[in-house]
Amino acid sequence: MARPPDPRLLEYLAPYDPLIAGVALALREVVLEEAPEAIESLVNGYAVAIGFSFTGKPMKDGFCHVVTYKNCVNLGFNRGALLADAEGILEGSGKMIRHLRINNHDDLYRPVVRRFLRAAIEQVGGPSQRVSVKGGKPATRRISSPR
Template sequence: MEAHPELHTFLKPYSQEIQDIVWALRNFVVNVVPEANELIWDNYNALAMAYSKSEQLKDAFCHISVYAKHVNFGFNRGAELSKASITLNGKGKLIRHIKVTNLNTFPKKDLKPMIWEALGISEQLNPGLGQRSIVPKSIVMSISEKKLRPN
């Protein structure tokens, strides 16, 4: 799936290192679940991309959140994952993540089965997701007028 053209623009304020991490994580998710849509929010405090087999955040199984000095790779229902072979951070009701500052230490092998389990949880909550065949899209959901971004 091609990235929405605005995603390149949204990433410009970030360092090249952060941009490289984002593109690598995005490619990882798109390769693991090629039928997923990419939902993009250019929010006040972070740029965020969620991956869903629908065009709704409630069906998202994982996400990428971009900050000035790191990127979070997270699971929208991470607290419900049983196959967590790595420790996920977060104290909220559902969302869990890992902080990514270096691609060399990104645990692709451990995260791949977790992505499949997270997708399964999403499909259990919305059974129609598993039955549809979609052409994936990269969609800008919203753009905040004011943004906290690195210089």
């Protein structure tokens, strides 16, 4: 396990189908394996989202986000439209954000998951962009409270 999930994240995921919640937690671990220094920012609204950055500013400096919906989990890339994707694997038509839809645990093992994650981390300059965190440990922030 990369690091234990924040208890609030477990609370936010409790109402979801255990399979979907498990996929979300496993995807979180994949992200943290690739970016152990990442700071997580939690949002609980119409979906549960985890934004990942090295600065604690997921909107400005984030490289990816995990969003849990009723029937799937998306791995979103904040600057996904700028990622090399000759095969057209990434979904989305917005100006910048693209995502991979993760339907089950098997999808986590697709090589493109880590390939896109590594490329997104490179886009933001990697952990060198990290701000000083108390005690030198990565943090989890809540930027939105449950409704």
